[in-house]
Amino acid sequence: MSAQPAATARIALVTCAELPQLDEDEIAPIAPLAERGITAEPAVWNDPAVDWAAYDLAVIRSTWDYIDHHDDFVAWADRVPNLANPADVVRWNTDKTYLRDLAEAGVPVVPTTWLDPDSTVTLPTSGEFVVKPAISCGSKDTGRYDLADAAQRALAAGLATRLLSEGRTVMVQPYLHAVDTAGETAVLFFGGHYSHAIRKGALLDGPAGDVGLYKQEDIRAREATDSELHVAQQALAAVPGGADRLLYARVDVIPDADGHPVLLELELTEPSLFLRYDEGAPERFADAVAAYLKR
Structure with missing residues (x-):
């Protein structure tokens, strides 16, 4: 040795x-x-x-x-x-209103209705939707609701009302059912280069609850498709100040109703990098850190 x-x-x-x-x-x-x-x-x-x-x-x-x-x-x-x-x-x-910026830049983003703290809570009357705060991680204060069901609609409105009363911006997004079959793809970049990808299973099975620091996830290795990589690179190209300043990035995408990948989140702060799911990922991350230090 x-x-x-x-x-x-x-x-x-x-x-x-x-x-x-x-x-x-x-x-x-x-x-x-x-x-x-x-x-x-x-x-x-x-x-x-x-x-x-x-x-x-x-x-x-x-x-x-x-x-x-x-x-x-x-x-x-x-x-x-x-x-x-x-x-x-x-x-x-760290504030998911950045998705507005990415959508304006032409990145295909999950359709989102934004409720600002001074808004009145108005929700769709049918369909499954996700309600969550703009500042969140690990599915905290996040729930999935069938808004055609009166009881669930009341729960969704209650969550949104509570979050708004705390001065928090609320996001309302359609639940994309492809997450239950195809899952969500997290595409990992180190030093601007594609490293690996993983599949995440569905996390939300109902109304918001106490998930602690983070929620246990079903994770498996996956190879990103060309279309997923394209969306990921579109998102990175729209980062203010340029993506060349990033040591790491995780781009979470999911198929829409037509099967086309859309951006769910662009994780640039504290994302899990799933290094254990690809044999060379820890070494690639270390190489990226070494290169970053030489700047």
């Missing part, structure tokens, strides 16, 4: 207090990074004892509690000297 090179860089893999040692997927690149002379260690984003200036780079990973501290989180991002992805991207991407 050859000796590892002397450390030339020190990076933080940024997490939250509930996962101080990261989760299993986030640990995967630590050894490949060490092989490239990069020491990686977990650091909790809102721990006042952390000296962020001591790191050559802070890489946001499992900061999944930020939705309860959004303003503090984006203010923290602004203070970190070297952050991936950059702080202005974090500010833009």
